[in-house]
Structures are given as C-alpha cells and as structure tokens.
Amino acid sequence: MIRSEDLSLLVDFYELAMAQAYRSEGMTETAVFSLFFRDLPPHRNFVLACGQQHVAEVIRDLRFSASQVARLASLNRFQPEFLDWLRTFRFSGHIHAVAEGTPLFPHEPLMEVEAPIAEAQLIESLVMNYVHLESVLASKAVRVRHAAAGRPVVDFGMRRMHGVDAAYRGVRAYRLAGLAGTSNVLAGLDFGVPVQGTMAHSFVQAYPDELDAFKTYARLYPGTTLLVDTYDTRRAVHRIVAWLQANPDVNIGAIRLDSGDLAAEARDCRAILDAAGFTGIRIMASGGLDEYRIARMLADGVPVDAFGVGTALGAAVDAPALELAYKLTEYAGQPRMKNSPGKQIWPGRKQVFRQRGSDGRYRGDIIAGREEVFEGDPLLRPVMKYGVIMEDALTDLDTQVKRAQVRIDDLPGYLKTLATSEPFPVVITDYLKTLQRETLARVHH
Amino acid sequence: MIRSEDLSLLVDFYELAMAQAYRSEGMTETAVFSLFFRDLPPHRNFVLACGQQHVAEVIRDLRFSASQVARLASLNRFQPEFLDWLRTFRFSGHIHAVAEGTPLFPHEPLMEVEAPIAEAQLIESLVMNYVHLESVLASKAVRVRHAAAGRPVVDFGMRRMHGVDAAYRGVRAYRLAGLAGTSNVLAGLDFGVPVQGTMAHSFVQAYPDELDAFKTYARLYPGTTLLVDTYDTRRAVHRIVAWLQANPDVNIGAIRLDSGDLAAEARDCRAILDAAGFTGIRIMASGGLDEYRIARMLADGVPVDAFGVGTALGAAVDAPALELAYKLTEYAGQPRMKNSPGKQIWPGRKQVFRQRGSDGRYRGDIIAGREEVFEGDPLLRPVMKYGVIMEDALTDLDTQVKRAQVRIDDLPGYLKTLATSEPFPVVITDYLKTLQRETLARVHH
Numbered sequence: 001m002i003r004s005e006d007l008s009l010l011v012d013f014y015e016l017a018m019a020q021a022y023r024s025e026g027m028t029e030t031a032v033f034s035l036f037f038r039d040l041p042p043h044r045n046f047v048l049a050c051g052q053q054h055v056a057e058v059i060r061d062l063r064f065s066a067s068q069v070a071r072l073a074s075l076n077r078f079q080p081e082f083l084d085w086l087r088t089f090r091f092s093g094h095i096h097a098v099a100e101g102t103p104l105f106p107h108e109p110l111m112e113v114e115a116p117i118a119e120a121q122l123i124e125s126l127v128m129n130y131v132h133l134e135s136v137l138a139s140k141a142v143r144v145r146h147a148a149a150g151r152p153v154v155d156f157g158m159r160r161m162h163g164v165d166a167a168y169r170g171v172r173a174y175r176l177a178g179l180a181g182t183s184n185v186l187a188g189l190d191f192g193v194p195v196q197g198t199m200a201h202s203f204v205q206a207y208p209d210e211l212d213a214f215k216t217y218a219r220l221y222p223g224t225t226l227l228v229d230t231y232d233t234r235r236a237v238h239r240i241v242a243w244l245q246a247n248p249d250v251n252i253g254a255i256r257l258d259s260g261d262l263a264a265e266a267r268d269c270r271a272i273l274d275a276a277g278f279t280g281i282r283i284m285a286s287g288g289l290d291e292y293r294i295a296r297m298l299a300d301g302v303p304v305d306a307f308g309v310g311t312a313l314g315a316a317v318d319a320p321a322l323e324l325a326y327k328l329t330e331y332a333g334q335p336r337m338k339n340s341p342g343k344q345i346w347p348g349r350k351q352v353f354r355q356r357g358s359d360g361r362y363r364g365d366i367i368a369g370r371e372e373v374f375e376g377d378p379l380l381r382p383v384m385k386y387g388v389i390m391e392d393a394l395t396d397l398d399t400q401v402k403r404a405q406v407r408i409d410d411l412p413g414y415l416k417t418l419a420t421s422e423p424f425p426v427v428i429t430d431y432l433k434t435l436q437r438e439t440l441a442r443v444h445h
Numbered sequence: 446m447i448r449s450e451d452l453s454l455l456v457d458f459y460e461l462a463m464a465q466a467y468r469s470e471g472m473t474e475t476a477v478f479s480l481f482f483r484d485l486p487p488h489r490n491f492v493l494a495c496g497q498q499h500v501a502e503v504i505r506d507l508r509f510s511a512s513q514v515a516r517l518a519s520l521n522r523f524q525p526e527f528l529d530w531l532r533t534f535r536f537s538g539h540i541h542a543v544a545e546g547t548p549l550f551p552h553e554p555l556m557e558v559e560a561p562i563a564e565a566q567l568i569e570s571l572v573m574n575y576v577h578l579e580s581v582l583a584s585k586a587v588r589v590r591h592a593a594a595g596r597p598v599v600d601f602g603m604r605r606m607h608g609v610d611a612a613y614r615g616v617r618a619y620r621l622a623g624l625a626g627t628s629n630v631l632a633g634l635d636f637g638v639p640v641q642g643t644m645a646h647s648f649v650q651a652y653p654d655e656l657d658a659f660k661t662y663a664r665l666y667p668g669t670t671l672l673v674d675t676y677d678t679r680r681a682v683h684r685i686v687a688w689l690q691a692n693p694d695v696n697i698g699a700i701r702l703d704s705g706d707l708a709a710e711a712r713d714c715r716a717i718l719d720a721a722g723f724t725g726i727r728i729m730a731s732g733g734l735d736e737y738r739i740a741r742m743l744a745d746g747v748p749v750d751a752f753g754v755g756t757a758l759g760a761a762v763d764a765p766a767l768e769l770a771y772k773l774t775e776y777a778g779q780p781r782m783k784n785s786p787g788k789q790i791w792p793g794r795k796q797v798f799r800q801r802g803s804d805g806r807y808r809g810d811i812i813a814g815r816e817e818v819f820e821g822d823p824l825l826r827p828v829m830k831y832g833v834i835m836e837d838a839l840t841d842l843d844t845q846v847k848r849a850q851v852r853i854d855d856l857p858g859y860l861k862t863l864a865t866s867e868p869f870p871v872v873i874t875d876y877l878k879t880l881q882r883e884t885l886a887r888v889h890h
Contacts, residue, residue: 001449001503002613002631009631010609012601013642016630021644021661027651058446071634077666117651124645125628128604129612136607136760156457159573160766162581163610164455167574168447170608183570185461186447186454189516197458200569201783202773205888206472206562216466221522230783231888259785311766315581320765321605321756328647338646338675340704443650443676 001164008062008089009071012125016072019118020082029332030093031117032349034109035127036327041139041319045415046103046424048142048408049110050173051134053100055127056389059091062123091119095384098352101138101176101404102379103411105426107344108352108367109380110135110324117331124326132324133166134173140316141177142408144309146416147291149298152180152306154196156286157314166314174313175397176404183308191397198225198256198284205230211239223253225284228269229260237269241276254282254305262287263302270303284308290317291418335439346432347439352379361412364425372431446609453507453534454516457570461517464563465527474777475538476562477794479554480572481772486584486764490860491548491869493587493853494555495618496579498545500572501834504536507568536564540829543797546583546621546849547824548856550871552789553797553812554825555580555769562776569771577769578611579618585761586622587853589754591861592736594743597625597751599641601731602759611759619758620842621849628753636842643670643701643729650675656684668698670729673714674705682714686721699727699750707732708747715748729753735762736863780884791877792884797824806857809870817876 002010022028037047064072064086072078072086093115104110110131113120144153155174161167171187181194188195199217207213210230217224228236237255244250255273257265262285273281285297286308294307311317327345328336335347348369353376357363366374383393395403414421447455467473482492509517509531517523517531538560549555555576558565589598600619606612616632626639633640644662652658655675662669673681682700689695700718702710707730718726730742731753739752756762772790773781780792793814798821802808811819828838859866 001452001499002609004446004448006631007446007609009634010603010612011630012603012628013630013633013640014628014644015642017642017662017666018644018648021648021665022651024665025661031647031651033647054446072630074634075630075640121645121647125604129606129609132605133608158455158457159570159769159771160577161574162607162760162765163578163614164447164452164574165608165610167455168608183457183459185456185458185517185520186451188458189454189519195458195520197460197462199459199463200566201785202476202478202566202781203463203466205773205781205783206467206476206776216470217462220466220469221462229785232784259788311768315607315766317766320607321760321762323756324604326604328650331651336647336650338650339677340646340674343704 005065006068007058007126008064009068010126011122015122015124017077019122020078022118022121023082023085024079028116028118030114031120031328032330033113033120033124033326034329034350035111035113035131035324036107036109037322037324038106038343039323040106041322043318043420044139045421046105046139046411047135047322048138048177048404049098049102049104049131049135050100050138050176051131051169052097052111052383053394054134054169055130056095056383056393058126058130059095059123060384060387060389062089062091064089091115091123091387093119093384093387094382096380097383098379099381099403100400102407103415105365105424107346108365108426109350112349112380114349128324128326132322134169136316136320136322137166137170137313138173138177139322140319141174141179141313143291143418144294144313145178147295147298147418148307151304154306154308155179155182155184155313156308156310158184160311160314162315170314172397176401178401178405178408199227201227201230210236211243214240214243218250218252222251225254225256226252227258228255229258229265233257233260233265234268234272237272241272241278244278245276252281254284256284256286256308258287263297263300266302266304282306286310295418335435337436337439337443339440339443346428347435348432350380350432353377354379356410360410362410363412364427366427366429367432368429369431369435372429450510451513452503452571453509454513455571456567460567460569462522464567465523467563467566468527468530469524473561473563475559476565476773477775478558478565478569478771479774479795480556480558480576480769481552481554482767482769483551483788484768485551486767488763488865489584490866491550491584491856492580492767493583493622493849494543494547494549494576494580495545495583495621496576496614497542497556497828498839499579499614500575501540501828501838503571503575504540504568505829505832505834507534507536509534536560536568536832538564538829538832539827541825542828543824544826544848545845547852548860550810550869552791553810553871554795557794557825559794573769573771577767579614581761581765581767582611582615582758583618583622584767585764586619586624586758588736588863589739589758590623592740592743592863593752596749599751599753600624600627600629600758601753601755603629605756605759607760615759617842621846623846623850623853644672646672646675646703655681656688659685659688663695663697667696670699670701671697672703673700674703674710678702678705678710679713679717682717686717686723689723690721697726699729701729701731701753703732708742708745711747711749727751731755740863780880782881782884782888784885784888791873792880793877795825795877798822799824801855805855807855808857809872811872811874812877813874814876814880817874
C-alpha cells in the first residue's frame with residue numbers, strides 16, 4: 001500500500017525529466033500554472049470543486065528522502081546536481097484556489113500555482129490526482145442530494161470506490177456535497193461525518209428464521225433498521241408487525257428495501273405498517289439507486305424516507321473522469337499559452353467574479369485578469385504563500401459544508417435539475433481577450 | 446491520507462454491527478462467502494480478475510490497535526466483549542481464489558472466503574474495494590492492449606485515476622493486462638514496470654522558441670521523444686528535420702502527437718520524416734485515446750508506433766464499476782442463499798473448470814461444487830490457509846504477467862474483439878442446480 005512519505009515519487013516521469021531540464025538550463029523564474037477544465041463532463045451542469053485542502057497539505061509536506069533519491073538515481077536518467085536539488089526540495093510557491101465546495105464552470109481556474117517552474121511542474125500529477133478524485137465524486141453526490149429533495153442520502157459506496165484513498169477522501173467530498181452520512185467507519189470518524197449502517201442479507205441468511213435475525217438486532221441496536229427483502233419482503237414485514245404488536249417495548253426505527261421493484265414494495269410495506277399503526281417506522285431504499293431513480297420515485301409519491309446509494313456514487317459511473325488541465329499561463333512575468341486546435345487557453349494570472357441577480361441568486365461569472373476588479377464575489381483566494389498554508393484557509397469541515405451549501409443553494413434553479421441545462425453565463429474580460437491575442441501573436445513569431 | 450495500519454477501520458459500519466451480533470449470539474461456525482458478479486459490465490466480454498494478492502496481504506495483516514478500539518468504543522454501539530474480541534483479532538480463515546489475470550464470466554467465484562462468520566463478514570468491504578479497483582482497471586486495459594495489436598501502450602492515467610491508491614495499484618493491474626509501461630514513477634519502481642515519459646506542452650511553452658526546448662531534451666535524454674503539437678505540428682517536424690540534418694549526432698527516438706487530427710498529423714509527420722530519411726524516428730500518439738480510436742487508426746493504416754493512454758484507462762470511463770457481490774453461500778456446513786428477484790445465487794463451495802477445444806483455445810467453463818471433478822483447468826486454488834498466505838501463491842509479477850497472457854491469449858477470438866460478443870459458454874452442474882433447489886425449499890419453509 002502506498003505510504004504518505006512516498007507521495008513525492010508518485011509523479012509522472014516527465015515531470016522529473018522536465019524539472020531536471022529547467023534546472024540544468026538555469027530556468028528558475030516563476031511560472032504560473034492554472035488548473036481548470038474546458039468542458040463540463042456529461043450529465044453535469046457544474047463541477048463542485050473539492051480537494052484543495054488535501055492537496056495543499058500534501059504539497060506542503062512533499063520531501064525527497066535519501067532512499068527515494070537513490071531509487072530515482074537507479075533509473076540512470078538524473079544527474080547528481082538534480083538529485084542534490086531534490087534532497088533539499090520544499091515547495092516554496094504560492095497557491096490561489098476557490099473554496100472547497102464551490103460550483104465551477106468551464107475555463108474558471110480551480111487553482112493557480114505560482115512557483116519556480118521546476119517546483120510547479122513537479123507537482124502537476126499529484127495536484128491533478130487529488131483534485132480530480134474529490135471533484136468528480138462531489139459533483140456526482142450533489143446531484144443525488146438534489147434528487148432526494150431534502151431526504152437524507154447515506155453513502156454506501158466504499159466497495160465500488162476506486163481503492164482505499166478514494167473510499168477515504170471521497171467521504172469528505174460527499175459531505176461537502178451535502179450527503180447525510182456514510183457507512184465508512186474510518187472516514188466517518190476522521191471527518192466527523194455520521195456513521196450509519198444496517199445489516200446485510202448474509203446476516204439474515206445465517207439464521208434459520210429471519211425473524212430471529214431481526215430480534216437479535218432489535219435487542220443489540222434499539223431503533224435499528226431491518227433489512228426485509230432477503231426472501232419475501234411483504235411476508236417479512238407482516239411478521240415484523242405481528243412481532244411488534246406482541247412486544248410493544250421493541251424499538252424499530254426503519255425497514256430497508258434493497259432489491260426488486262422498490263416503488264411497489266415501498267408502497268405495500270408502508271400500507272402494511274400504517275394499517276398496524278406503525279406510522280413512525282420509516283422506509284429506507286437502496287440497491288442500484290442513482291439520482292434519476294430517486295427523482296422518479298419521489299415524483300411518483302413513493303413513500304421512501306431515506307436513501308442509501310452505493311455504486312452510482314462510488315464510481316461516479318456516468319462521469320467518472322473530469323478532463324482537468326494544468327497549463328502554463330505565465331513564465332518569467334510573460335503570459336504563455338499553447339495553440340493546439342480546439343484547446344483554448346486564457347493566458348496570465350486570473351480571478352473569477354461571481355455576480356448575483358436581483359433575486360439574490362447567482363446570475364453569471366466574469367473571468368478576469370488577477371488585477372482586474374469587478375462587482376461580485378472573487379472566488380480565488382490565497383491558500384498557500386511561500387509554501388506555508390494560510391491560517392484562514394484551514395477551516396473545519398462543518399464550516400466548509402455550510403459555506404458550500406450556500407454556494408450551491410444560491411445557484412439558479414436550472415443548474416440544479418438532473419437534465420442538462422443551458423450554460424451558466426460566463427464572460428471573459430476584454431483584458432484577457434487582448435492578452436490572448438497578443439500572446440498568440442508572439443508565440444507565432 | 447489513509448495509513449495501512451488504519452485499514453482495519455476502513456469497514457462499513459454494518460460489518461462491525463453484524464460481527465458483534467454473531468459474537469453475542471455465540472454464532473461462531475464457519476461461513477463461506479463467495480465473491481462474484483452476476484453480469485458483465487457494459488462493453489466487456491470478460492472481467493480480468495486482479496487484486497487477489499494485495500487483498501490477501503491486507504487481510505493477513507489486519508489488526509485492531511488499542512487506539513482504534515477506543516475510537517470504535519466512542520461510537521457507543523459496541524459492548525466490552527466485542528471490543529475485547531477485536532483487540533485480539535487475526536483473520537484465521539481460508540481463501541481460495543483464481544490466479545491474478547484470469548478472465549472470468551458471470552457467476553464464477555473470483556474468491557471464496559471460509560472463516561468463522563464474524564471474521565468473514567468483517568472483511569467484506571475491504572475485499573470488495575481491493576478486488577474491484579484492480580479488476581475494473583485491468584478489464585479496461587486488456588481491451589486497449591488488444592486494440593493496439595502488438596504496439597506498445599503506455600499508461601498515462603495517474604492524473605485521472607481515483608486517488609493515490611488507484612494510481613498506485615492500478616499500474617500493477619495494467620501490467621497484468623499487458624501494458625508496456627507507465628509514466629508513474631513510484632508504481633513503476635515498486636512493481637518493476639518500465640517507467641516512461643516525454644515532455645509536457647508547458648516545457649515547450651517555457652522557451653521562447655520550441656526548437657530550444659527540443660535541443661535541451663536531446664542533449665539531456667539521448668533517444669528522447671519530442672512533443673511536436675504545441676503550436677504547429679508540421680512546422681515543428683520540418684524544423685526538427687532541418688536541425689537533425691545539420692546535426693547528425695543528435696539522437697531522437699520518436700515524436701509525440703497529443704492533439705488535433707491524430708491520423709492526419711501522423712501521416713503527414715511520417716511523410717516528412719521519411720522524405721528526409723528519418724525512417725527510424727517513431728511516432729507516438731496520445732490525447733483522448735481509447736481502444737476504439739486506436740483500433741480505427743490502425744485499421745486505417747495510420748503510421749503510429751506506440752500509444753499513450755490516460756483518461757480512458759485511468760477511470761475506466763465506459764465501465765468504471767463492476768457489480769461485485771460478496772454473498773454467504775454456506776454457514777455451519779449448510780448451503781445458504783438469498784432469494785431476491787433477479788439476483789440468483791449458487792449455494793455452497795465451488796470450483797470452476799475451464800476446458801479447451803480441439804484448437805487449443807478455451808471453449809467453455811463448468812461451475813461445479815468444490816468436490817466435483819471435471820476435465821479442464823480448475824481455476825480456484827488455495828491462497829490462504831488459517832490466515833497464512835500459501836507460499837506458492839506469492840509469485841513475482843513477471844511470472845504472473847506471463848501466466849495471465851497465456852490465459853488471455855487462449856481465449857476464443859470472439860471475446861477479444863471490441864464489440865460485445867456472444868457469451869462464453871458457462872454451464873452449471875446438476876449437483877449445484879439440485880443444491881440450489883433444495884436450499885430454496887428449505888429457506889422457504
């Protein structure tokens with residue numbers, strides 16, 4: 001398993017090769033790299049930016065130990081001077097970033113890294129890997145939360161998440177997107193997210209009679225949720241009702257449905273429970289759920305009180321990748337850009353202003369040069385200076401979750417539907433357009 | 446970041462809750478859990494099973510430290526007896542598994558866990574998370590390799606992989622699927638996979654003139670690959686040709702195309718290079734490639750010698766999840782199964798026999814009871830006994846890669862195309878069918 005002290009070697013080879021080349025050429029001027037995406041992923045009306053805090057901590061702590069330098073030397077591509085430089089490496093640059101849980105649109109910088117070019121180049125893949133994971137997962141989770149329309153959604157995704165790092169950091173991203181809890185014990189404990197869980201079919205199967213399984217859970221976990229679909233859902237609920245009627249002290253909080261026609265079963269189970277007076281026992285649904293199925297059930301008035309979502313969240317199945325780009329936009333004080341067909345770049349350091357309409361909702365963004373000033377909330381703030389994380393950039397998760405909810409809630413309604421919406425209005429300033437034209441003319445000398 | 450010693454808490458809450466219930470009820474008999482999938486993911490003709498070795502190591506080392514037990518106690522759901530049991534926990538069971546890099550089909554056990562039921566239940570999500578990641582990534586990579594038809598494919602996926610664990614373990618899975626190399630330095634070094642990489646556009650942009658960037662790389666890295674599409678691909682290649690003609694000592698191995706119309710640019714670049722006599726300079730293509738684009742380019746005779754693939758591999762974008770199930774099939778010597786609509790299970794301990802036809806290719810599988818004997822290669826072998834990994838289960842990666850290649854190469858050709866093929870013939874023995882009928886009759890008492 002990968003260890004945190006080995007993250008410095010979790011680098012794409014070309015970053016080391018380029019860093020050595022910069023060093024060997026004496027190219028030590030400051031570079032500005034911008035982290036952004038050109039297009040929204042399919043089925044997304046915005047990307048929920050996440051992962052900035054984790055990535056800042058990782059960059060701050062990045063070191064190359066003697067044994068790591070020796071391993072790099074074994075590749076026979078690095079010169080002693082460069083290996084010496086790695087031995088004393090510390091990231092010395094600045095980072096600006098949008099706050100975690102900020103909805104973003106194409107070409108808006110999620111993060112800008114300013115550092116001696118070799119340093120900024122070296123962290124490229126690590127920055128992208130960290131931000132990509134958390135933003136992809138949060139951008140899916142926020143849709144599921146919107147579909148659930150206020151009903152709690154619990155993350156059951158650990159088994160489908162891509163590895164243990166995803167299973168861990170993903171829970172924090174889900175929380176920023178507004179999920180109510182997680183089944184993942186470690187992540188729940190570490191991030192302060194409510195830990196929840198019921199029982200598996202195996203537990204019911206291990207007993208000769210499923211009612212005995214329910215009785216054990218009711219005794220050990222008062223207020224528990226019983227999984228009723230192992231054999232015959234309606235029969236199980238009828239038997240639970242009879243048992244509860246004979247034992248009024250037993251406290252069952254909910255039943256869970258995990259397979260079959262969830263809508264029909266939820267209606268029947270609700271009717272069985274209500275007819276017996278158990279109107280307070282809630283119904284949780286899980287099993288192959290995603291935002292579309294949840295929205296349809298609720299639109300049809302299916303009586304479900306909470307949702308457990310696994311696969312759809314865990315692998316963000318309909319958009320598991322975000323085409324993040326980490327592009328050089330300035331070097332040695334001079335704006336830079338590449339000119340590949342269909343891959344536009346806005347040069348220089350930037351700021352994004354998010355403006356509200358008369359209804360209080362956000363109505364549009366302006367992507368501007370860093371020194372320009374417009375009305376609206378500036379989204380990019382300093383997170384790191386000279387390799388040190390700014391004190392006010394480190395906030396507890398609950399505060400960040402509340403902030404993120406405001407940023408999401410204040411989006412116009414058309415962005416929060418499950419359908420692909422018209423684009424949110426984002427304009428580029430004349431300053432940036434002129435800078436792009438001039439830069440292009442210069443590199444095409 | 447998650448630490449290996451914390452993996453024991455990377456558990457879904459319900460597994461701990463169930464384990465406590467089993468313990469509290471004195472249910473300590475042996476359970477058999479089967480890890481399998483019911484349906485192939487979209488766009489897959491088989492799943493390449495991977496991750497078994499990593500998961501065996503993780504299970505072997507699973508412990509609950511005093512501080513971890515204290516953290517669990519803080520959830521106020523666990524009794525002292527159960528927490529005491531966790532303190533001395535070691536996995537004491539047996540594991541059978543197919544070898545890594547084995548192509549599998551629906552309902553074939555990838556792994557069977559036999560252990561006291563609380564132990565087997567406790568490792569559920571960890572087993573699934575480990576195997577899911579590596580199998581999902583390997584199952585995508587093997588398609589890309591087949592599309593490349595013998596040309597090397599290099600993994601550039603780190604930035605799109607879901608977190609650092611995926612970026613690390615994924616490289617091993619890609620290797621088992623037959624990829625030639627990786628850009629990921631740490632994973633390459635640790636797993637002995639060739640580490641490769643060229644340059645980014647930023648490197649070219651950092652120089653006032655791109656030819657200077659090329660000259661630096663040629664000097665530092667003889668035989669290097671030059672990225673030629675930053676501004677104007679054909680112009681860049683013409684300038685390289687003129688420079689090489691004037692400097693016959695310079696050694697350039699390849700050029701890389703990363704954007705635009707790769708087919709047209711590859712043809713033009715090949716023509717420019719060949720016309721100048723540089724027939725030995727190869728062309729590498731990257732940038733939004735997947736198995737379909739690679740296959741189309743090669744079918745069209747586009748002169749590309751190697752491929753770099755990132756996003757498509759990294760997030761396995763067209764099938765990022767595999768619906769692995771970890772199901773109780775036996776408890777206390779008695780076959781078990783659940784009976785949810787559309788979710789068939791075959792009870793008991795099993796074996797899979799893979800049979801060859803007269804052409805030497807595999808022609809079909811038999812899913813049998815563990816004690817049945819049929820012609821063909823038995824796929825499930827003991828990997829762990831009494832919590833100890835079998836010595837012959839630990840083989841070096843190169844040996845495993847060679848074995849996996851045979852297993853893949855010997856599949857019938859129709860499974861190795863990119864189109865969705867007819868299903869591979871898999872039959873269930875009469876013994877298992879009878880056992881299923883009898884078990885169903887018993888649980889429906």
